[in-house]
Amino acid sequence: MFTIATWNINSVRLREMLVARLLTEEAPDILCLQEIKSPVDKVPLETFRALGYNHIVARGQKGYNGVAILSKLPLEDAGDRDYASLGHARHVAARLENGVTIHNFYVPAGGDIPDREQNIKFGQKLDFLTEMRDAFHADNPTKSIMVGDLNIAPREDDVWSHKQLLKIVSHTPIEVEHLGAAQDAGKWVDITRQDIPQGLLYSWWSYRAKDWDAADKGRRLDHIWATPDISNAGHASRILRPVRGWEQPSDHVPVLASFDL
DNA sequence: ATGGTAGTATAACTA
Numbered sequence: 001m002f003t004i005a006t007w008n009i010n011s012v013r014l015r016e017m018l019v020a021r022l023l024t025e026e027a028p029d030i031l032c033l034q035e036i037k038s039p040v041d042k043v044p045l046e047t048f049r050a051l052g053y054n055h056i057v058a059r060g061q062k063g064y065n066g067v068a069i070l071s072k073l074p075l076e077d078a079g080d081r082d083y084a085s086l087g088h089a090r091h092v093a094a095r096l097e098n099g100v101t102i103h104n105f106y107v108p109a110g111g112d113i114p115d116r117e118q119n120i121k122f123g124q125k126l127d128f129l130t131e132m133r134d135a136f137h138a139d140n141p142t143k144s145i146m147v148g149d150l151n152i153a154p155r156e157d158d159v160w161s162h163k164q165l166l167k168i169v170s171h172t173p174i175e176v177e178h179l180g181a182a183q184d185a186g187k188w189v190d191i192t193r194q195d196i197p198q199g200l201l202y203s204w205w206s207y208r209a210k211d212w213d214a215a216d217k218g219r220r221l222d223h224i225w226a227t228p229d230i231s232n233a234g235h236a237s238r239i240l241r242p243v244r245g246w247e248q249p250s251d252h253v254p255v256l257a258s259f260d261l
Numbered sequence: 262a263t264g265g266t267a268g269t270a271t272a273a274c275t276a
Contacts, residue, residue, distance in 0.1 A: 010276085011268055035276085037269065063269050064276095109276050121275090151276095207266040207276090251267080251276085 008252035036066035105148030136186030195237035
């Protein structure tokens, strides 16, 4: 059995000690980070190694984006793809010794206006998702887990108000449709919703709210999926809401699942 | 309707 977590950290250098706290308190076997906002050679790897996370696969760049997989279990680098040819560090993959492949994604946020004619970033987001669909269709993944900040809350109960967010980027029907096409192409099972099928679930709360906890205007942007050959092994999903209340927090909280593999 | 906060290339961008 192993536990995997995904967390958009919004700068791994600024929040090095928050990562260390999560690794100490929850001790997932694997932690996938997004938005590390750092070149790989400036990630504080020694802090993570000292906590037993000796196996690290990452892609970084200066200032923006960046993804990393920290693991207590041996990993081999399984490459990356430049979806939508943006030249951004938004994907990396790794393979465990048991043959399970881990994909870590940071899907573009997509800007504010949900129209590709008016907002190039929204078009890039849709193109990124279309390339994910095509890649999953071509690769037909098996024994795979895909996690990350997908920047889309697909279900009505993944947002604080379905009606009020229908024209807000992250919950528009066209984004949900594109994400669904990528999910279907890989036959991915949403492990969080397999475990917690009913009820409101959020993994992100805006920094701009006066009181994020009281207003509770959250969205479930962070996901853990698995291919159907191993989806039955997934269980014990959790979303660590209290982490949003830690000092100088990320706007995202960790999402966890365990796999009996 | 607007503006609100946070991070990094500390100025203007991205989220």
